[in-house]
Each structure stands twice: as structure tokens, then as C-alpha cells.
Amino acid sequence: MTMKSLELVRSTKATAHRQRLVVIGNGMAPGRALDKLFEAAPGAYDVTIFNAEPRVNYDRIMLSPVLSGEKKFEQIVIHGDGWYVKHGVTLYKGSTVTAIDRTAKTVTSARGITVPYDKLMIATGSLPIVIPVPGHKLAGVLSYRDLDDVEAMLLAAKSRGTAVVIGGGLLGLEAAAGLKDQGMDVTVLHLMPTLMERQLDPAAGHLLQRAVEARGIKVITKANTKAILGEKKVEAVLLEDGTRLPADLVIMAVGIRPNAGLAKDAGLDVGRGIQVGTDMRTSDPDIFAVGECAEFAGQTYGLVAPLYEMATVIAGQLAGDASATFTPSVTATRLKVTGINLFSAGDFADAKDREDIVLRDATRGIYKRVVLKDNKVIGAVFYGDTTDGAWFFDLIKKGSDITAMRETLIFGPSYAGGSALDPTAAVAALPDEAEICGCNGVCKGKITTAITQLGLKNLDDVRAHTKASASCGTCTGLVEQLIKVTLGDAYNPTAVQPMCACTNLGHDDVRRLIVAKDLKSIPDLMQALEWKTSCGCAKCRPALNYYLVATWPGEYADDSQSRYINERVHANIQKDGTYSVVPRMWGGMTSAKELRAIADVVEKFNIPSVKCTGGQRIDMLGVKKQDLPAVWADLNKAGMVSGAAYAKGLRTVKTCVGTDWCRFGTQDSTGLGVKLEKFLWGSWTPAKLKLAVSGCPRNCAEATCKDIGVICVDSGYDIHFAGAAGLDIKGTEVLGHVATEDEAIEVIAALTQLYREQGRYLERVYKWAKRVGIDTVRQQVMDDVERRKALHGRFVYSQKFAQIDPWAERAAGKDAHEFAPLADLTFKEAAE
Amino acid sequence: MTAKAKWVDIGALDSIPVRGARVVKTRAGCIAVFRTAENEAFAIDDRCPHKQGPLSQGIVHGRAVTCPLHNWVISLETGAATGADKGQTKTYALKIEGGRLLLDAAEVAAGKVAA
Numbered sequence: 001m002t003m004k005s006l007e008l009v010r011s012t013k014a015t016a017h018r019q020r021l022v023v024i025g026n027g028m029a030p031g032r033a034l035d036k037l038f039e040a041a042p043g044a045y046d047v048t049i050f051n052a053e054p055r056v057n058y059d060r061i062m063l064s065p066v067l068s069g070e071k072k073f074e075q076i077v078i079h080g081d082g083w084y085v086k087h088g089v090t091l092y093k094g095s096t097v098t099a100i101d102r103t104a105k106t107v108t109s110a111r112g113i114t115v116p117y118d119k120l121m122i123a124t125g126s127l128p129i130v131i132p133v134p135g136h137k138l139a140g141v142l143s144y145r146d147l148d149d150v151e152a153m154l155l156a157a158k159s160r161g162t163a164v165v166i167g168g169g170l171l172g173l174e175a176a177a178g179l180k181d182q183g184m185d186v187t188v189l190h191l192m193p194t195l196m197e198r199q200l201d202p203a204a205g206h207l208l209q210r211a212v213e214a215r216g217i218k219v220i221t222k223a224n225t226k227a228i229l230g231e232k233k234v235e236a237v238l239l240e241d242g243t244r245l246p247a248d249l250v251i252m253a254v255g256i257r258p259n260a261g262l263a264k265d266a267g268l269d270v271g272r273g274i275q276v277g278t279d280m281r282t283s284d285p286d287i288f289a290v291g292e293c294a295e296f297a298g299q300t301y302g303l304v305a306p307l308y309e310m311a312t313v314i315a316g317q318l319a320g321d322a323s324a325t326f327t328p329s330v331t332a333t334r335l336k337v338t339g340i341n342l343f344s345a346g347d348f349a350d351a352k353d354r355e356d357i358v359l360r361d362a363t364r365g366i367y368k369r370v371v372l373k374d375n376k377v378i379g380a381v382f383y384g385d386t387t388d389g390a391w392f393f394d395l396i397k398k399g400s401d402i403t404a405m406r407e408t409l410i411f412g413p414s415y416a417g418g419s420a421l422d423p424t425a426a427v428a429a430l431p432d433e434a435e436i437c438g439c440n441g442v443c444k445g446k447i448t449t450a451i452t453q454l455g456l457k458n459l460d461d462v463r464a465h466t467k468a469s470a471s472c473g474t475c476t477g478l479v480e481q482l483i484k485v486t487l488g489d490a491y492n493p494t495a496v497q498p499m500c501a502c503t504n505l506g507h508d509d510v511r512r513l514i515v516a517k518d519l520k521s522i523p524d525l526m527q528a529l530e531w532k533t534s535c536g537c538a539k540c541r542p543a544l545n546y547y548l549v550a551t552w553p554g555e556y557a558d559d560s561q562s563r564y565i566n567e568r569v570h571a572n573i574q575k576d577g578t579y580s581v582v583p584r585m586w587g588g589m590t591s592a593k594e595l596r597a598i599a600d601v602v603e604k605f606n607i608p609s610v611k612c613t614g615g616q617r618i619d620m621l622g623v624k625k626q627d628l629p630a631v632w633a634d635l636n637k638a639g640m641v642s643g644a645a646y647a648k649g650l651r652t653v654k655t656c657v658g659t660d661w662c663r664f665g666t667q668d669s670t671g672l673g674v675k676l677e678k679f680l681w682g683s684w685t686p687a688k689l690k691l692a693v694s695g696c697p698r699n700c701a702e703a704t705c706k707d708i709g710v711i712c713v714d715s716g717y718d719i720h721f722a723g724a725a726g727l728d729i730k731g732t733e734v735l736g737h738v739a740t741e742d743e744a745i746e747v748i749a750a751l752t753q754l755y756r757e758q759g760r761y762l763e764r765v766y767k768w769a770k771r772v773g774i775d776t777v778r779q780q781v782m783d784d785v786e787r788r789k790a791l792h793g794r795f796v797y798s799q800k801f802a803q804i805d806p807w808a809e810r811a812a813g814k815d816a817h818e819f820a821p822l823a824d825l826t827f828k829e830a831a832e
Numbered sequence: 833m834t835a836k837a838k839w840v841d842i843g844a845l846d847s848i849p850v851r852g853a854r855v856v857k858t859r860a861g862c863i864a865v866f867r868t869a870e871n872e873a874f875a876i877d878d879r880c881p882h883k884q885g886p887l888s889q890g891i892v893h894g895r896a897v898t899c900p901l902h903n904w905v906i907s908l909e910t911g912a913a914t915g916a917d918k919g920q921t922k923t924y925a926l927k928i929e930g931g932r933l934l935l936d937a938a939e940v941a942a943g944k945v946a947a
Contacts, residue, residue, distance in 0.1 A: 202869065350870040352909060535851060535869040538891040538898030538905070561851040565889040565900040573900050577886040822854035822865055822933075823842035825940065 018046040021318065022107055022115055024097045024262070025123030026051035028060060029291030029307040031078055033121065036315030038087050044319065047089045048115050050107070053146055054094035056080060060146070061304060067150050067178030100266035102284055119286055119318060122263055122274060126256040126292035126302065131166065135228030141250045144175045153249065157182035161248030164188075164237045166225055168195040172253035173208075176217050177340075179249070187245055188212070189223035189237070191254075194523075199344040201534070203360070203527040204367045204383050210524075211340050211365070258293045258300050273300040278325040280314045288314050296326060341382070343389035346396040347371065348379035359410045362528045363475075368410055375403045388412035427481040436482065437475045442468040444482065451486045458491075459483065477504070500539035502531050507543065507760040514551050522548065522559055536562075543761035546648065549684050550756050553798035560815065566646030569818050570806040571628055579628060580621040582645035583635050584681065587655040587673035587693075588616030597638030601631055615652030615690065617643055626819050632807035641681075641805040648762070649684045650691075653677040654702065658695030658712065667712035669695035672741055676710075679745060680752060682802035683795070686759030686768070689752065704732045707765040708748055717744040721751060721777070722769040730766055733774050736782040750791035751781045753798075757791075837925065839934040845873055846931065853888040853897070858940050863924060864888035865933060866908050868895055873933055874908035875926040881906070881919025 021037075023030045026049050034047065057079040065071040084091045095109040100120065108114045128143030130136055140156065142149050153175070156163070160183045165176045168190030180186045188195075194205025195212070209219050224240035228250055237245045258273030269275040269283035273295030280288050280296075290310045292302055301307055306328050316324025348371045359368040364384060370392065371379035376399050380392040391412060395402065402409055432445030450456055450466045459480055463469055469479045484491045498504050505513070510529065519525040522544050526536060536544065541562035548556040560568050571579035585594070598618055602610055609621040623631055632642075644651060653676050656662065658669030673693040680691070692703035693710040703709030705725035709732050711718040716739040720732035735751065738744050754777065759768040769777055780787050810819075848854050848867040855862040855878050862878035864887050872895070878888045885901030895908045905914045911921040925936040 350872055352872070533894060535893055537893045538903065541891060541893065561849055561892065564891065569889075573886075573889060575883070575901065577884075577889070817847060817849065817854060820854075821857050821862070822847060824857040825840065825842070825935075825937065826857050826859045 019044065019118040020116060021045040021047045021119045021121065022117035023047065023049045023121045023123060024100075024107065025049075025121075025125055025291070025293075026053065026057050026091070027123055027125050027291060028057065028078065028304060029125075029311050030121055030123035031057040031311075032308050033123075033290055033311035033314045033318075034087070034089070036312050037318050040315055040319035040321075045119070047087065048117075049084075049089060049091045050095045050097045050109055051091060051093050052096040053148070055147065056084070056091070056093075058147065063144075063147065063150050064174035064178055066147070067153060067175065068181040069178075073147060097262060100262065100287075102266055102287070105286070117286075120288070121314065122282070122287060122289045122293060123291045124259040124262055124293045127259045128252060129255045129257055130252055131225060131254060133225055133227050135230060135234070136252070138228055138230045138234045138250075139232060140230070140234035140248060141228055141252065144171050144251055144253045145256070153179060153251070154182065156249040157184050159248060160184060162187075162246050163249040163251065164245055164247040165251045165253060166237070167251075167253035167255070168192075168219065168221070169198070169253065169255070170196065172251070173212060175251050175253055176212070177215065179251070180215060180217050184249070186216075187218040187220060187247075189225060189239070189245075190219065190221045191224060193221050195219065195221070196342075199342070199348070200381060200383070201369065202523045203531075203534075204369070204381065206521070206524050207362075207365065207367055207383055207527055208340070208342065256292065256302060258295065260293050260295075263287075263289065263293070271295050271298070276326075278313075278327075279317050279322070280310055280326055281317070288317070290314050296328060299328065301328070341384055343382040344380065345389065345393045346377070346379035348381055354378070356534070357406075357410045358534070360527060360530045362530055367527070370410055372402070375401050375406075377402060377409075427478060428485045436478050437466075437468040442466050447479065447482055448486050451483060456483075457487070476509075499543060500537055502533045502536050502540050503529065505529060510544070511547050511551070514547055520548065520552055520556055522562060538564075542567075542648075546684060546686065546761050550798070554801045567648070568815075569625070569628060570632075570642050570644075570646065570810065571623065572646045574621065576622075578622045578624055580619050580645070581623050581628070581631055581635075582613060582617055582619045582643040583640035584643040584677070585617045585640075586677050587653055587670050589655075589670065589674065590618075594638055594640055597635060597640065601634045604634070605631055607631075613645070613652075615645075616654050617645075617652065619645070626821075629811050629816075629819055633811035636805070636808050636811055642807045644681070647684070648687050650677070650680045650682070650689050652690055653680070654690070654692040654706070656693075656695045656700040658693075662695055664698060665695040665712070666714050667695060667717065667741075669693040669701065669710070669712050672710065672712070672717075672744065673701075675741070675745060676748060679749065679799070682804065683752065683756070683799060684802065685752065685756055687762050687764045689755075689765070691748075705729070706732065708751060710744060710748075716740065719744060719747055719751075722766040722774065724764065724766045726764075728766070733769065735778055746792050747781060747788065749795045750788040751777070753791040753795035754780060756795075756798075836938060837936045838938040839927070840937040842933050842935045844931055845871065845928055845933055848873070851892040853890075853892060855886075855888045856935065860940070862886070862888070863935070863940070864897075865926065865935075866892055866897060868892060868908070873926055873928055875924040875935055876906070876908060876911045877922045877924075879921060880904055881913055881921050882917065887921065 056077055059076040059078055062071060062076040066073060095111055097107050098110050099108045106114050106116045128145050142152055157179055163179045163184045163186045165172050165188045168188050172188060176186045176188045194202045195208050197205060213219055225237060226240045227238045228234055229236040229238055234247055234250050237247050237250060260270045260274045263274040264270040273293050274282055274289035275295050276282055276289050280290060282289050291307050310326055313324045313326045353373055355372045357370045366384035369381040370377055377392060377395045382389055430444050433443050436442055436444050436447060447462060447466050447468050454465055456462050456465060462479055462483060469476045497506055499507055499510060513529055517528050519528055525544060542564055545559050545562040549558060566572050571581050573579055602620060605627050607620045607623055611619045613619050653673045655670045655673030658667060659665040660670055676691060689707050691708045692701040692706045694701040694703040695712045697711055699711060703711055704720055705723040709720040709723060716737060718737050719735040721735050723732035724730040738747060755765055755768055758772060842856050845867060850867055851869050853864050853866040855864055863875050864878035866874045878886050880887055880899040882904045883901055885899040887897050887899055887906055889900045890897040896905050897908060898905050904917050906921055907914055911923040913919040924939050927934050
């Protein structure tokens with residue numbers, strides 16, 4: 001940092017009887033301490049301040065508005081030159097203190113000035129943490145701490161270049177928003193999966209990320225910076241995964257640490273910061289420490305409220321009030337980015353003895369979380385609507401018991417203590433012109449009129465006739481209440497079965513909203529669709545994961561923790577916790593090489609049972625979990641891949657020998673089966689999908705009880721679907737007849753895709769077909785050729801991302817944690 | 833009978849996937865160590881009270897796990913079956929210090945005697 005010319009503001013000469021107070025640092029905390037001291041004991045001290053920054057005391061919290069251009073430096077000055085003159089304070093600007101001599105009781109600055117003290121206040125603040133990656137010292141790499149940083153950023157921003165901000169916490173986001181406002185192209189890198197993870201849970205973090213991205217700022221989470229690249233000045237940031245982001249400016253905003261070096265050199269007790277007692281004195285009773293450099297009871301502080309409380313205590317002590325003591329109180333913080341409202345206060349870390357009350361309102365972009373312990377509010381996080389922040393902050397500070405108002409607590413002070421309103425009463429009270437559906441601009445009067453005049457009975461009717469709640473669906477609850485108010489007991493809202501207890505939405509609604517609202521991750525979806533639980537349950541998570549996989553091929557990152565164990569480890573769990581392994585045998589065909597490899601694996605790994613399955617393959621049962629990757633590696637070597645015998649996806653294509661061998665065979669059923677399996681394998685479907693191809697109507701492959709079956713005839717191929725031979729037994733329906741193998745494959749792929757797009761999770765083909773109608777399916781896949789081709793095209797695209805053998809990936813080391821214990825204590829115990 | 837706690841480092845919290853679990857082998861059987869979405873950790877016997885299903889293989893949601901065998905939902909905090917099901921899995925004291933997981937070996941040893 002370049003120093004500006006030394007400026008000295010000096011007023012009246014020190015008089016002999018006054019005590020000499022020297023202050024190292026000129027930030028907000030010592031500024032407040034002096035204000036309080038001059039109030040309590042005017043004229044008691046002759047004060048000298050050393051300020052490393054070449055300027056007067058200013059409001060550091062307001063640096064972000066200066067960066068964004070919303071404020072000028074003059075507007076954030078706390079103490080102008082006049083204040084120093086008025087209080088007889090000697091201020092050395094741009095003077096860093098380099099030594100404290102506790103024996104002689106003097107301090108010495110870098111410029112060689114030595115000043116004696118009776119009392120000393122250390123307020124050296126904090127230093128930004130700089131990640132020591134290669135290139136961190138290049139020109140153009142800045143931290144975000146003081147006005148010099150802001151001025152350097154403003155200068156860099158004039159070039160309208162590209163900025164990379166490392167750190168997606170409070171400071172990093174404020175810096176990013178400010179630089180964006182200055183016209184720079186900004187990317188925020190954040191190491192953790194979600195932004196501000198210390199203040200927000202993942203769902204709210206995603207909401208914030210969207211708001212940040214909506215301002216045109218790119219956000220990359222889980223971004224581990226490997227190096228900053230450049231010859232003389234910064235040119236790019238390199239991430240661990242090899243991504244290279246061009247950058248003219250890099251801001252490191254990853255955190256701060258107390259600046260306690262000077263105190264440590266002087267022999268004071270230093271932990272993380274300068275250790276102080278309740279009277280704010282350090283281990284030397286004549287020396288105080290205040291602000292971000294101070295450590296009290298193992299804690300350091302970075303927010304202004306506790307620092308001001310420290311300042312008040314020091315002022316009291318210096319004025320002779322020995323009873324002045326520091327008790328740290330809860331803190332509150334706000335993100336100062338215009339248009340994004342975020343407030344957090346108190347302690348919101350998770351612990352066993354705490355409870356959460358969460359309110360989400362996705363349309364209005366509102367998220368409120370209140371953390372309770374022993375019926376008291378101990379922490380609060382508000383996103384979107386922060387107006388109640390002060391009220392909750394007050395509850396935290398007072399430690400009020402909230403038992404009496406718990407039910408309405410989250411709604412804030414306007415409901416405090418009162419009874420909750422009957423929601424239908426609130427809807428009934430709305431005027432006719434009140435807008436119910438924002439997407440389609442439908443007001444209350446239009447809906448009630450439609451209900452009464454057209455005799456509408458349920459939500460679907462109202463949607464069809466008025467378009468209310470037919471787009472994003474978030475007003476569905478409101479519309480339902482309106483129907484209830486209008487029809488009274490005549491309304492029977494049993495129409496939609498919710499997916500599970502975590503939501504009121506049915507499967508179809510969720511699928512529709514995934515597309516309508518462009519939802520691409522489970523946390524995003526749960527936030528936007530107002531999930532009632534923090535992270536779903538074992539029913540909804542696998543379903544959501546499937547819907548996202550099926551809707552966004554190539555874009556959605558599969559969440560393995562939301563998959564059932566069989567799909568997570570690509571084997572079938574058995575009753576004793578061992579697994580079974582089934583390699584693919586295309587169309588039921590195998591060879592000596594494959595059989596030999598299977599035999600070798602069975603012997604090598606001591607696999608207790610080997611069995612033929614109903615789908616014409618071989619099952620190895622009783623494999624220990626830790627052996628799975630090695631078993632797969634051996635099977636891979638013989639050319640075999642996972643048979644997906646565990647998957648809600650393509651299982652088997654069973655065939656007969658067809659024209660290859662059979663005297664009755666009409667077509668190459670084995671060949672078609674192999675082609676189908678090679679085309680369809682890897683695809684995820686709502687439930688398992690089993691196919692068969694029979695070479696003649698004698699149907700040796702039992703194709704007429706499969707999800708999809710083909711019966712070869714002389715003139716071509718009869719395609720069947722919607723059979724069942726499990727819980728239910730049902731013969732297939734005929735979908736249609738095609739002349740060529742290519743057509744058969746196209747129709748079957750289109751049918752599979754339609755099922756993928758419409759089927760509810762765990763709904764087999766026959767149940768889906770019954771629900772939507774056999775004729776509807778036939779019409780879309782057989783009759784409407786355009787539609788068939790479009791479905792086929794989507795299936796082909798999706799397969800590009802699906803046909804990766806999961807066994808080969810895991811044999812090569814993917815998800816290794818799944819197959820090894822975390823720790824083995826058997827040895828340790830034995831040693832005792 | 834509660835012996836004095838004896839904390840043993842069993843690994844880093846980060847080596848367990850979020851909303852996932854891994855096992856610690858002991859002479860009395862496996863203990864499942866869970867990590868929730870909120871980065872809490874819990875240790876319970878890797879045996880469902882219903883049919884001894886390996887709970888470590890289940891889907892973790894909130895502070896509960898759904899057993900992979902028959903979908904019983906077991907509370908990670910108490911080890912008790914939730915909903916209509918009745919049953920109890922043993923829990924173990926576990927703490928997180930500096931990102932490391934510490935398990936009370938004294939309790940594990942006591943469990944061994946009982947088992």
C-alpha cells in the first residue's frame with residue numbers, strides 16, 4: 001500500500017497533569033471508545049492516535065455502497081478533521097506503529113516517531129486472509145478491507161474488464177455486486193456448495209444464488225482455486241478442476257484474522273487475537289485492546305455491535321469506572337446489496353437441542369428461519385423480507401419465552417400472541433378485483449363467477465376455464481381455498497394425491513413445475529415448490545432425482561444420496577446385507593469367455609450362490625460389499641457390463657432363437673433383442689422396464705406379459721405393451737404393427753420416452769397406460785409420426801449421457817467411500 | 833454401567849457424503865456413522881431393529897434414515913423406530929472436533945460386553 005504524505009493534525013499542547021492515552025488504530029471501535037470517553041471524562045486524557053491508513057475515521061461497513069457508487073467517501077466519514085481538533089487529539093495519518101516498549105511505556109512508528117503513554121489502546125483490527133496459491137502476489141489481486149482496496153477496485157473497474165471474486169460470503173458478494181454495478185463482468189467463486197453457508201441453509205443459499213445470478217453475476221460453487229495466472233499482472237484464475245477463468249482483477253474475500261502481531265511482539269498474551277478480560281485490559285493492565293484484534297473468552301468479533309460494546313467498556317474503565325465489564329451479546333448482520341434483502345442474527349448453528357421454524361414463500365422470494373432452544377429464539381435468518389428482523393433480534397437479546405406465541409411466531413410481530421387467522425376467512429375477505437394468479441392475471445371475481453356460472457367443481461375445472469394456477473402453480477392453495485369458500489361443503493378436494501408427506505403437490509404437478517420453473521436441482525426444487533421438510537424423505541427424494549434426470553439430460557447432476565442403495569452401489573442388496581451381481585447378457589446370449597469369467601469370479605471371491613434369472617442372465621448372490629469393485633473389474637475385463645438388475649431403468653430384453661435356429665422363426669428375434677438392448681441400456685425409467693422379443697406367435701420369449709413386447713410375424717413386427725406378470729398378471733395390449741426392424745426400434749424408443757416423460761415414479765408401464773389411456777399412447781406413438789420422431793429424438797439425446805457403464809466407473813475408483821469402512825476399531829480393541 | 837468416555841478419532845466428517853453414512857467396524861459388529869444435510873453426525877448400530885437391515889445403506893433425510901430392507905424409518909438422534917413401528921437401535925456418543933469425528937470407545941467396549 002502506498003503511503004500518502006504524512007499529515008498531522010495537532011491542537012492544544014499536552015499539559016503535565018493530564019494522562020497520556022495512545023491509540024494504535026483509527027477504526028470504528030477506537031473511534032467509538034474515544035467518543036464515549038470524551039463524554040464521560042472530558043479533558044482527562046491527552047490523546048494521540050496512530051493510523052496506518054492515511055485518513056480520518058470512517059464507517060467501514062459502508063465501503064460496499066462506495067464501491068457500488070451509491071455513496072461517496074465523504075458521506076461515510078465518522079470523524080472529520082474538526083473532531084480531532086476539537087478534542088485535542090493528535091492524529092498521525094499513514095503511520096504504522098512498529099514497536100511497543102512496555103518498560104519505557106512508549107510506542108514507535110515506522111517513521112521513527114516515539115510517543116510515551118500512560119494508557120495504551122490497541123485497535124489494530126484485522127487482516128484479510130490471503131490464500132497462498134501461486135500468483136497471489138500478482139498485481140491486480142486485491143483484498144477487500146479498506147478504502148485503498150475500494151479505490152483500487154474502482155480504478156480497475158474503469159476498464160470494464162473481467163473480475164473474479166474468491167469467496168461467496170458477505171464481503172465477497174458485496175464486492176461482486178459493487179463491481180458489477182461498476183460495469184465489470186463478475187464471477188464469484190465459492191469453495192462450499194452453497195453461498196453464505198454459515199448464515200443460510202442450502203435451500204436459502206440457492207435462493208440467494210439465483211438472486212445474485214439474476215443480477216448478471218456468475219456464481220461457481222464448489223470452486224477450489226488452484227492458482228492465479230499471469231506474467232506481470234493477473235490474467236486468469238485456474239481452478240482445481242482445470243477450469244480457466246480470464247480475469248483482469250481478482251478479489252480475495254475469504255475471511256479475516258485478527259491483526260495481533262504487534263501485541264505479540266510486545267509480549268502480551270495472544271491467542272487468535274489479543275486476549276482481554278471483561279475489563280478489556282490485556283495481560284498488561286495499562287494496555288487495552290478493542291475491536292477485531294481483541295479476543296475475549298476465546299472468541300473474536302467482526303461485527304460492529306459487540307465492538308461498540310467493547311468500546312463503551314474501555315471508555316468506562318479509562319474514565320475510572322472499574323465496574324464497566326464486557327458481556328458479549330448476540331450479533332445481527334445484513335447483506336448490503338441493493339435489491340437483495342438478507343438479515344441474520346444470533347446463533348443458527350445446528351445442534352441436537354435446537355429446533356427450526358421455517359417459512360418459505362417462493363413466489364415472493366421469501367425465506368425465514370427461526371432457531372429455537374428451550375422455547376427461546378436464539379437465532380434468525382431472513383431472506384427477501386427482513387422487516388421483522390429487528391423484532392426477532394429483540395426477542396433474541398431479551399431471551400423471551402415464546403411458548404405462548406409459537407404457532408404464529410414466524411409471521412412476526414403483527415400476529416404475535418394473537419390467534420392464527422382462518423385462511424379461508426382471509427380469502428373470503430379479499431375484494432373481487434384482488435389478483436389471485438399472478439402468472440395469468442386472474443382476479444378473484446373472475447374465478448368465483450366461473451365457479452358459479454359454469455358449475456365448476458374442482459381445481460382442474462377452474463384451471464381449464466380460468467387459467468388460474470395453470471402456470472407456475474404457486475397460487476394453487478389460494479385457488480383451492482377460493483373454491484372451498486364458493487362451493488362450501490360441495491367441494492371435495494381429494495383430486496390430487498400428494499407425492500408424500502413433504503408436499504401437497506402430486507407427481508404430475510411436480511413434473512409440470514420442474515419444466516415451468518426451470519428447476520434443476522433438488523434443493524432448488526424444494527425451495528421453489530415450498531417443500532415442508534428440510535431435505536425430503538426416502539419417498540420423494542428418489543422420485544425427484546428421477547424426474548430431474550429425465551427432464552434435464554446432460555444438465556442435471558445426479559444426486560446419488562437420493563437414490564435407493566441398489567442404484568447407488570449398482571448391485572442388489574440382499575436380506576443379510578450382502579449384494580447380488582448380474583452382468584448384462586445381450587438378448588440372453590452369452591459365450592464361453594463370459595461364462596469362464598463368471599466361474600472365475602465366483603471361485604475367486606467365494607460367492608455362495610449362482611443362479612439363472614427369469615430374464616435370461618446369471619445372478620451371483622452373496623457378494624460382500626467391499627468385494628464389489630474387484631468383482632466388477634474382473635467382469636469388465638471379460639467385456640461384461642452392469643446388467644442394471646437393480647435399476648428403475650432398462651432391465652432385460654428376453655429373446656428366443658428366432659430364424660437363427662428355430663424352424664418356426666419368422667424374423668431374427670435374437671438380433672432384434674440384442675439391438676434393442678444395446679440401444680436402450682442405461683436409460684432410467686419411472687419403474688423397471690422389461691422387454692422381450694419372440695420370433696413367432698408361439699411366443700417362447702413370453703413377450704405378451706412384458707412392459708414392452710415384440711411378436712415377429714411373416715409380415716413384420718407386432719408391438720405390444722403394458723403387460724404384467726408380477727403383483728398383477730395382465731396380458732399386453734397391441735400398440736401396432738410395423739414392417740421393418742428399424743421402425744420397430746423407433747416406435748419402441750418413442751414409447752419408452754413417452755413413458756419416461758409421463759410415468760410417475762415407481763409406476764410400471766401397465767399402470768401408466770391405464771391412467772393415461774391405451775388409445776392416447778397409441779395415438780402419440782403410432783399414429784402421430786411427427787410426435788413419434790420427436791420422442792425418439794429426445795430419447796436418443798438422453799442416451800448420450802446415460803450409456804456409461806457404472807461398474808467400470810466404480811472399478812476405476814468412483815464413489816470409493818461406498819465400499820470401504822470409515823474406520824476399523826477391531827484391531828484397536830484387540831490391542832487393549 | 834458407564835465407563836469414563838474414551839474418544840477415538842474415526843475419521844473426517846468430510847469423508848462421509850452429505851446425507852450419507854459409512855460404517856465403523858468393531859468386534860461387536862458395525863456401527864453406522866451418519867452425516868446429515870446440516871452437517872451433523874450420529875452414530876448408531878448398523879442394524880435395523882426390525883430385521884437387522886444395514887441402516888448405513890439407507891436414505892438419510894432430516895435426522896432420520898430409512899432402512900433399505902423394509903423402509904422402517906429410524907431416528908438418528910434416539911435410535912428409535914418412528915411412526916407406527918416400534919423398535920430401538922443402540923446409539924453411541926459421537927462428537928465433531930475440528931472436522932474430525934470422535935467416537936466414545938468406552939461405550940463401544942461396553943456394548944461388546946452387553947452383546
